[in-house]
Amino acid sequence: MRPALALTTGEPAGIGPEISAALAAAKHGARLVLLGDRSLLAERARAVGATADWPDFDPARDDDVAILHLPLAAPSLPGRLDPANAAYVLQLLDRAVDGCRDGTFAAIVTAPIHKGVINDAGVADGFFFGHTEYLAARTGTEQVVMLLTGGGLRVALATTHLPLAEVPAAITQASLSRTLRILHADLKTKFGLADPRILVAGLNPHAGENGHLGREEIEVIEPTLDALRAEGLTLIGPLPADTLFNRKQLEQGDAVLAMYHDQGLPVLKFASFGHGINVTLGLPLIRTSVDHGTALDLAGSGKADPGSLAAAVALAQELVQAAARPSH
Ligand SMILES: NC(=O)c1ccc[n+]([C@@H]2O[C@H](COP(=O)([O-])OP(=O)(O)OC[C@H]3O[C@@H](n4cnc5c(N)ncnc54)[C@H](O)[C@@H]3O)[C@@H](O)[C@H]2O)c1
Numbered sequence: 001m002r003p004a005l006a007l008t009t010g011e012p013a014g015i016g017p018e019i020s021a022a023l024a025a026a027k028h029g030a031r032l033v034l035l036g037d038r039s040l041l042a043e044r045a046r047a048v049g050a051t052a053d054w055p056d057f058d059p060a061r062d063d064d065v066a067i068l069h070l071p072l073a074a075p076s077l078p079g080r081l082d083p084a085n086a087a088y089v090l091q092l093l094d095r096a097v098d099g100c101r102d103g104t105f106a107a108i109v110t111a112p113i114h115k116g117v118i119n120d121a122g123v124a125d126g127f128f129f130g131h132t133e134y135l136a137a138r139t140g141t142e143q144v145v146m147l148l149t150g151g152g153l154r155v156a157l158a159t160t161h162l163p164l165a166e167v168p169a170a171i172t173q174a175s176l177s178r179t180l181r182i183l184h185a186d187l188k189t190k191f192g193l194a195d196p197r198i199l200v201a202g203l204n205p206h207a208g209e210n211g212h213l214g215r216e217e218i219e220v221i222e223p224t225l226d227a228l229r230a231e232g233l234t235l236i237g238p239l240p241a242d243t244l245f246n247r248k249q250l251e252q253g254d255a256v257l258a259m260y261h262d263q264g265l266p267v268l269k270f271a272s273f274g275h276g277i278n279v280t281l282g283l284p285l286i287r288t289s290v291d292h293g294t295a296l297d298l299a300g301s302g303k304a305d306p307g308s309l310a311a312a313v314a315l316a317q318e319l320v321q322a323a324a325r326p327s328h
């Protein structure tokens with residue numbers, strides 16, 4: 001029996017349901033379990049010309065595609081966010097996590113959600129930042145790392161969904177050290193790199209210009225890198241972020257650690273939008289995702305590209321296989 005992958009179909013008003021249906025109809029080679037509302041998925045399947053004759057999920061059967069029906073709270077129209085369905089979106093994630101915990105699922109692949117409407121609904125405990133932070137909290141994991149891969153790049157983030165004004169204070173020697181340790185360990189175990197080389201960006205323009213344009217490099221980043229280098233990690237930096245992403249520099253490393261979301265992700269998405277993959281490192285389960293959002297402007301049109309979702313499923317399968325290898 002192949003390992004089952006839970007595919008959470010995401011925000012019902014977005015493109016998640018239709019790209020999930022499109023992927024289910026394509027040659028994907030996986031054992032996919034669609035988590036979502038059956039009627040919604042059947043309706044959006046019609047938008048992409050796919051049939052929705054999926055059987056109900058049965059853990060004892062090795063179906064290419066099955067559905068685990070979880071009902072919407074309110075009917076959903078493409079492109080129209082409704083806070084009434086925010087709890088449904090989280091329920092898909094909770095069910096997938098529970099299934100990973102009890103061994104029903106080998107991994108979670110997530111279609112996009114809308115952070116704004118979940119916050120508007122006030123359903124998460126406190127503020128809802130994103131899948132990454134929600135899955136960390138749901139699994140009791142103190143720190144995780146967001147890594148996006150695509151276009152020949154791997155870009156990880158030292159901070160994730162945070163207002164820019166809060167970024168400098170969030171980067172401490174302790175948090176940066178934990179991030180680098182997780183990234184280093186998962187590049188080895190998940191991506192098969194024996195001695196990963198990590199290019200570390202500075203926070204300030206020109207990596208602080210010897211302290212004249214900011215002191216975080218001197219006071220936080222350099223001492224952290226020095227301490228970890230002493231343990232044997234191969235860390236290059238802190239490097240000026242504007243020139244870090246040139247081909248010659250990138251050849252020196254296996255992954256980049258950017259200090260904040262929009263320092264690293266625009267480059268990654270420019271290189272690979274539509275085929276990139278978001279993977280959460282440091283979780284006690286395997287989770288991959290798309291490189292794009294809910295695209296409310298395209299929802300229901302059948303025009304959204306399922307390429308990133310297909311890539312996320314393929315990577316989840318590879319990570320499941322890697323985790324099963326004895327050397328893991
Ligand atoms: N994995 C996730 O859950 C995830 C990832 C990124 C953004 N988001 C969320 O999505 C919401 C909307 O974000 P946004 O508008 O900044 O970004 P977006 O990715 O939804 O849209 C940006 C542009 O890309 C296009 N686009 C996106 N996906 C596409 C696809 N598969 N095929 C063709 N075109 C596509 C859209 O039409 C739009 O023009 C926000 O709430 C954001 O936080 C979620």
Ligand SMILES: N[C@H](C(=O)O)[C@H](O)COP(=O)(O)O
Nearest residue numbers: 130131132133278289291292
């Ligand atoms: N930062 C991600 C991106 O730009 O693609 C996105 O917001 C999704 O994050 P989560 O996987 O944490 O929802």
